[in-house]
Amino acid sequence: MPKRTFDREFKLQVVRQLVNGEKRLSQLCREHSLCQTLVRRWREQYDAHGELAWSNAGGSHVERDAEARVAALEAALGRAHLEIEFLRHALKQLEKRGSVPGRNGK
Secondary structure, X not given: OOOOOOOHHHHHHHHHHHHOOOOOHHHHHHHHOOOHHHHHHHHHHHHHHHHHOOOOOOOOHHHHHHHHHHXXXXXXXXXXXXXXXXXXXXXXXXXXXXXXXXXOOO
């Protein structure tokens, strides 16, 4: 049996009915052939993010953490690149003065 996917509006509809007391968990699960664990997870996500749950604007913690991690790594890479360029320049200056032992066959 293929895995089903549910769009944002469907999830919101189900969770709103649960939160507002319109329908009980077991009734919603029976009507839509859903697992109670899944609907409980949706409820937790709705409680945490409200109407922004499952929207791109809200973003998930994993996505935000990944974006922050990428930004931190990019910044570190930029600093490392600058440091390497600085050290290359300093080494060239020392080589011009002949102050670097063991380089250029000396």
